[in-house]
Amino acid sequence: MKKTSLLFLLSYFFLSVTHAQMDKQLLNFGQGANSKGKPSLAISGNKAYILYTSANNMGKICTYDLLTNESEWSGELFPTIGATDASHNNAAMAIDGSGYIHVWIGMHNHRMKYWRSNSPRDIHNFTDCSAQMPWYDHSGIDEKRYTYPTTTTASNGDVFVILRRTALFMKGGVVREAEHDEKQDLYHWNNKKKTWTADLLLKQEGKNAYMSKLYADNKNNIHIVTAWSQLHHGNNTYQRGTYLRYDNNIGSYSKADGKVVTIPAGVDINPADVFFPGEKAWNDTICEIQTPQVVVNGAGKPIITVPINTNFSPYKPKFELNIIRFDGKIWVRQKNVLSDLKNYEHPPLASSSKRVSIYARNTSAYVLKSADNGATFPTNEKLKSGGEPVDVINLDATTDIYITFSSLFKVVY
16 A cells, blocks of 8 residues: 555656656747847757847857757857848758758848858858859849748758749839739759759749748658738738648659649649638738648648638737648648637647647647647647747657747657
C-alpha cells in the first residue's frame, strides 16, 4: 500500500513538473525589444538561427545552441524598412545543405534584396548577391519588385524562396505600380550546381496572388499555400486560398491528389488546387481570410491553418481558426478550432508522426494538439509566452521550437 502510494505520488509529481515545463523560454533574441517586422527561424545542426530587425532597424542574426544553451549575435548586417514600414518588413532566412545562410529582408515593392554568407554557418560575414538572382537586371515595365519573402530548405539541401511581385504598368512614359495583377515568383537554389532558377508560379488577370507560405517535407517536396485577393487595398485583403506541391525530384507541380498543374496557375483560370473557394463574390468589400500556413501530417497529406472572418465585418472582424486538410480525396474543413483570433494572425503549425500542433493566439497564446493527423484537435493548452507565435519548427517526436517577435521557446510533449 505504501509502495503504491509512493509510486502514485512520484507519478503525479513527474506529470505536474512535465506539464509545468511544457513550454520554456530559451532566449530573448530581441534583447528587450520586439522585432520590427516578422522574424525568421531556421535550424542547422544543433543550432537555431533567428533573423530579425533590431531596435536600430537593422537586420541581425542570433544563434542558440540547443545542446549547450549558448547564444551568439551578429552585428547589424542588413538595411531594412523597419523604421517606417514594419508591417511589410518580413525577414526570410534559409540554410542550404552545405551550411550557407541565405537572407531576404527589407522589401516592400523593391528589387530583390538577397545576401548569402561567405562561409558555412557564418553569421558575421555576408555578400550582397541580389544581382546574381534571375531577372534582377529586368527594367522598365519588366522590373521585378518584391514584398513578403518566405523561404524553406528542401530535404536534399536546395533552398526555395517565394515572393509577391508588384504589378507594373506604363502611364505617360513612367512606370507605375498597379493594385491588381500581382504575381508570385518561386526561386530555386540548386545546392549541387550553386545556381538560381525562377518560375512565374501564380497569376490571374485582375486578381492578386497576394501572399504565400512554404513547407518542405522529408521526401523533397515543397508545399505552397497562397492567399488571393481582387483588391489590393480595402477590407477584403484575402478572399481565396490555393495549394500546390512541387516535386523537387522531377521538377513538376501538382495538386494534392497528384494531378499535374501547368504554371503559371490561377484560381478560376488554369486553377491551382483551391482549398478555400471563398464565401462571397470576388468583388465584395469585406475581409474573409488571413494568410494560410501548411505542413504535411504523418500520412503525407497537407493540412492548412487559415483564420476566417465569421461576421464579415470590415471594421470589427471576428476571426476564427479553421483547419483545412486533404483527406486523400477532398479538402475537409473544420470550423472554429479557436475563436476570437487577433487580426493579422497567421498561426503556424508543426507535424511529427500523427501529432499536429498549432500555435495560435487570441487573448492568450495556445498550442492546439491533434494526435490523429489533424482530423481533430481535442486539446488546447495555454503557452507561457503569451505572445504571438510567428514560426515553428518540429525538432523530433517530442519537441517543437517556436518564436514570437522577440523570443525563442521550446515545447516538449
